Amino acid sequence: MQIAEHPAFAGMEPDLLQDVQKRARIVELPAGQQVFRPGDQCQGLPLVLEGSVRVQMTGSSGHEIVLYRIGDADVCTLSIGCLMAGRGYRAEAIVETPTTVIVLPNSVFDSLMARSAPFRRQIMVSYGERLDSLMMLVEEIAFQRMDVRLAEWLRSHAKDSPLNITHQTLAVELGTAREVVSRLLKDFERDGWIRLARGRIEIHGDGTPPQPPPLTA
Template sequence: MGADAMSGWISRFPSLADVADPLLRSSLSAVRVMELPSGATVFRGGDPCRNYLLVLEGSVRVQKVSESGREILLYRVESGQSCILTTACLLAGEDYAAEAVTETPVRAVAIPLGLFHEAMGASRPFREFVFRAYAERITSLILLVEAVAFGRMDVRLARCLLERAGDGAELNTTHQDLATELGTAREVISRLLKEFERTGLVRLQRGRIILDDSAELGRIASGAGGNTP
């Protein structure tokens, strides 16, 4: 990849865009851009880690799957972000311990293992970029562990519904998708959604949830109401 092509994707990462480090610029000019369709597996548990990944466009879901098939969403990697599981595997020389699947069509930069370690060893700006992104994601993972271990599921579900609906009043999703995202069983989510529907907070349709009382859902999401399942 030449300098012109590099300048195109590097603008997605402001902390790298202004770096004048010759080694870093040389290393980055050699990377390749991957294009993956929605639903593609980026890596699986047990796969070796060979590239440092930076997402340019789209969304990648990183999740852990138990032996029984139960899934929990660890985090998403979206435009302008890196995958901290990949970072951890590269630094430790270990294989992946989870899997990643594209949720949308994705364009991503793949920096080969050798170039990653070369830049980490010789370029302070690159090291700072890698560890800053790593630290930010570790914080979010700690919050996830706290929520799964200690959080009330009605609070987490209400918050999830509001976040995924955004400024709208409905979202296209399934009970299983929500259960996977919140790290619980589908039956728990279904029971809570039916209770939300009974009290007039939502309406449930096949593959769709309509929010009828976002204000009350917001109150529950803040921990001010609702019942622990």
């Protein structure tokens, strides 16, 4: 994806876009790299062109949970707050697939916010979506049963079926304990819609499966 194709710049005035292309820094991030850690200061606003970055946080207890992902065409809204308030990040970000980002220096970001209505709008929309997704996450964690959440996670990843993932990783994904994941997966396997091996999960989820989720409502 080219800079100009990032939705944050959609409909942007050509002279501003030129300015961006001159002053933005492009950064390539290899998979596995930690982009920022709790306490880090923010250097600029990253916009993802391609790739995927996982944002997670570690509780005081040492437990971790995945909060959300920043994917193709996304904006790292978290950075805006840090940039503006001048405080450090509270979460950490880890590159999952090789990622290309544009980093807008603070000054460029501010000038775009001042001069481009479409840019402004896009930034606010991204922010709203992030807020929304966190609210949904709160609701899910607070009220949804673990078996249902796990089953949904698996189903939403059924397309890359022989999943290479450990129970521990899955536990962080859902914010629970490894043992809980192991037990539920075992149940699912007994129900016959998944198959387990060390570090691998095969999903044979025939559409909406009638077996796994115990009456939700």
